[in-house]
Amino acid sequence: MYGYVRPGSSQPAWLFPFVAGVVAVLSVLPLARLAMVGxxxxxxxxxxxxxxxxxxxxxxxxxxxxxxxxxxxxxxxxxxxxxxxxxxxxxxxxxxxxxxxxxxxxxxxxxxxxxxxxxxxxxxxxxxxxxxxxxxxxxxxxxxxxxxxxxxxxxxxxxxxxxxxxxxxxxxxxxxxxxxxxxxxxxxxxxxxxxxxxxxxxxxxxxxxxxxxxxxxxxxxxxxxxxxxxxxxxxxxxxxxxxxxxxxxxxxxxxxxxxxxxxxxxxxxxxxxxxxYRILGQAGAAAxxxxxxxxxxxxxxxxxxxxxxxxxxxxxLLAGALVPAFGVPLTFETLSFHAFEEVLLRQAVTRTAFANSLFLAAVTAAGLLFLSVAAGYVLTRRRDAASRLVAGLIEIPYALPGIIIAVAFILVFAAPLPVFGVTLYGTIWIILLAYFASFFAVSLKPVVSAYRQLDPALEEAARLAGAGFFRRLKDILVPLVAPAAGASVILVFLIACNELTVSALLWSAGTQTLGVVIYNLDDSGGSDLASALSVLVVLMVVAMMLLLELMARHLPKGVVPWRS
Structure with missing residues (x-):
């Protein structure tokens, strides 16, 4: 029993080392490698x-x-x-x-x-x-x-x-x-x-x-x-x-x-x-x-x-997508849906970009959901210097410009991995790892907010009744933090699906993302195609934000950023 749960604590002994190891791979190793090369x-x-x-x-x-x-x-x-x-x-x-x-x-x-x-x-x-x-x-x-x-x-x-x-x-x-x-x-x-x-x-x-x-x-x-x-x-x-x-x-x-x-x-x-400034008195008035x-x-x-x-x-942007070329005025005679047909039905690169962006966003959101539930639990239950250090290391990649994260991951993963002998550079997996590092803090914040609102007595009573960690996680913790976790999934998916700065240096043929394709189309003179793809991206952003707005009443305060 003591090998699994610390005496007097509800935390499994392996949980904090697991979270710290993930943070070391996603944050410490790339940034240390970048510093060494510099x-x-x-x-x-x-x-x-x-x-x-x-x-x-x-x-x-x-x-x-x-x-x-x-x-x-x-x-x-x-x-x-x-x-x-x-x-x-x-x-x-x-x-x-x-x-x-x-x-x-x-x-x-x-x-x-x-x-x-x-x-x-x-x-x-x-x-x-x-x-x-x-x-x-x-x-x-x-x-x-x-x-x-x-x-x-x-x-x-x-x-x-x-x-x-x-x-x-x-x-x-x-x-x-x-x-x-x-x-x-x-x-x-x-x-x-x-x-x-x-x-x-x-x-x-x-x-x-x-x-x-x-x-x-x-x-x-x-x-x-x-x-x-x-x-x-x-x-x-x-x-x-x-x-x-x-x-x-x-x-x-x-x-x-x-x-x-x-x-x-x-x-x-x-x-x-x-x-x-110390604030006393009735706060938070609507007007x-x-x-x-x-x-x-x-x-x-x-x-x-x-x-x-x-x-x-x-x-x-819509007008630019509905004309045959940039600079042509939008009239009933020049109105055309050719650009939308091209990016949705004919252009292989745009279909690839949609597939890659949706895959990366979905896997990043789902993977970080799992990590955030584990890390949020550890960081809200521990009150020591080690947990504060890990929390800070999670924040650093998000605070740094994405171009730095991309360079750091290139330096780490350009060479073949030890033991496995394969390289991640030039594959979609290096983009995925960089997304994990960049958006970990975004996913973690709502989950931590939800954990802090939970009464630890609920879990402690279950532990004293003999419930193991995974049972407590399944029956108590996950149901209570589920709304915030769902919001974190949507936020991460929304950000990752439209990302450019990190993937601009990490993409290769076949791993283009939506942000990369929009930039490349505009750079190569296809402004009508870039505009059409951008219109679709904006509509997707609005739909995801409206979904968050509908969920807002069921979420802890501060999870949806634009609401009180």
Whole structure:
């Protein structure tokens, strides 16, 4: 008995070593290998060529500038929506919040492609409306400003979610006391709400900044045609022109990206270090400020922002899919469903991409469900340094840009595996392992939230009655965490099915994913096919999010990110 269950504990003795071993393979081994290759490149002088290359410094400059500007834009948009939808009685807050989060769930390369179809002299939608710029006019999005703008649109929901989490805890009675003391709404907002909201605002800015640093889809679509490279796209081009020094150079570039990301998080920690706001009183009120006649200003403002962020790009994407070629105006004469027929029925590569993406997403979601149930149990039952270390190691791959995870897995699995003598590089399995590492934290969070709401006495009573671990798991734990586990499956499936950054470096012939095919179709001039495939992806995202919305009432608080 003692070999199976620790005395005085409900945990099997093998469970924590199993979870730690999985985390070592998915997180520690790849990142350690990446660090070793980077150190080796520094030792043999290979890093000198990297750091003296003007392309590195230009890419670093573009990375920082676009990330800073994109973060500023996301702060402006995200905070506006967070304050209005959380603290006011503006109508239709639920549907507006749902629609506002949608751009975050749409793949960044689809967002970039939609905006390209929406702007410039060749836009089918603008041509149909007779408002397109004259032929020969530049495409404004193929610029540093264009990349930053789309960063802001893509990551504004991250700021919204981070800030909303803090605003829901703002005490209603404190604001009411200030109003009864004669303070106007603006003064109460400035002196009470804004200071309490600063931690969420700073956290949202940090998350947005790190996401901008690691974004590949937007600068790939908008930057590469204009020879504007960020560090992520520079790594991609280094692999495209492979040499014997590529691994060392890419390891050093990955370290630069990681350092910039860590620096952004360090700024967040320093900004929050001197703040200590204690919240007392009644929190989580549905509405704090009655905006009265200002509804006629703020509601159209939010709807207009949603139109330009979501509706207009989707309509442009649809228009691009319904014309025979990019630049042809959409009319009844040019309307054609050829692109949809091509991607669904004739193009072998798109059918392969659908099959691969659905397979990878389903296996990743199912596999991580099993791991999350086990890891969540261990991490909520243990309270020691080892469990905190394992939890941190699970978070690291998700916090790092996907391009770094891809490089790390290439370094580990490019050579044949010991004993087995087979290599995973060039197969779908290396993408699957990289997905496991990247999305483990996404799957784990809802399950951990559910475990923390369980009363340990339920399981302890069953254990004292003689029920073994698997019996307790089957009869008590799994039924109680099932709603959160189901939500984690949908979230992981949704993210993995549309992923590009990790698979951009790991795919080979026959292992293309939807994100890779959309990028390749657009890059090769098949913008109508890329648009049609993107429309189908957007519809799939909306369907999955609506399914989560229907499940929301049965889930623990915080599992569905856009709901209170």
């Amino acid at each position: 150190i080796a490149a520094l030792a043999d002088g290979g890093a000198v060529a990297v750091f003296t290359d003007r392309a590195l410094w230009m890419a670093a400059y573009h990375t920082l500038v676009t990330a800073v500007l994109g973060t500023a834009i996301s702060l402006a948009i995200g905070s506006l929506f967070a304050f209005l939808l959380t603290l006011t009685d503006i109508p239709a807050r639920g549907p507006i919040g749902f629609l506002f989060v949608l751009p975050m769930m749409i793949p960044p390369q689809v967002t970039a492609l939609a905006w390209v179809q929406m702007s410039g002299p060749s836009s089918p939608l603008l041509k149909a409306l007779h408002i397109a710029p004259p032929l020969g006019a530049p495409q404004p999005l193929y610029s540093v400003g264009g990349i930053a703008l789309l960063y802001g649109v893509q990551h504004a929901p991250l700021v919204y979610l981070a800030l909303r989490a803090g605003l829901t805890a703002v005490p209603r009675d404190g604001i009411e006391a200030a109003r009864l003391s004669g303070a106007g709404a603006f003064r109460a907002f400035r002196q009470i709400v804004v200071p309490l909201a600063m931690p969420g605002l700073i956290a949202g800015a940090a998350i947005s900044f790190v996401s901008c640093i690691g974004n590949f889809g937007i600068p790939a679509i908008l930057g590469i045609p204009a020879s504007i490279y960020t560090l992520a796209t520079l790594i991609f081009t280094k692999f495209a022109a492979f040499t014997d020094r590529t691994f060392g150079e890419v390891a050093v570039l990955s370290a630069v990206i990681a350092l910039i990301s860590v620096a952004g998080l360090a700024v967040q920690e320093r900004a929050l270090g001197g703040r200590d 704090t400020f009655r905006i009265g006649a200002w509804k006629t200003v703020f509601l159209p403002l939010l709807l207009a922002a949603l139109f330009f962020m979501l509706v207009a790009p989707f309509l442009a």
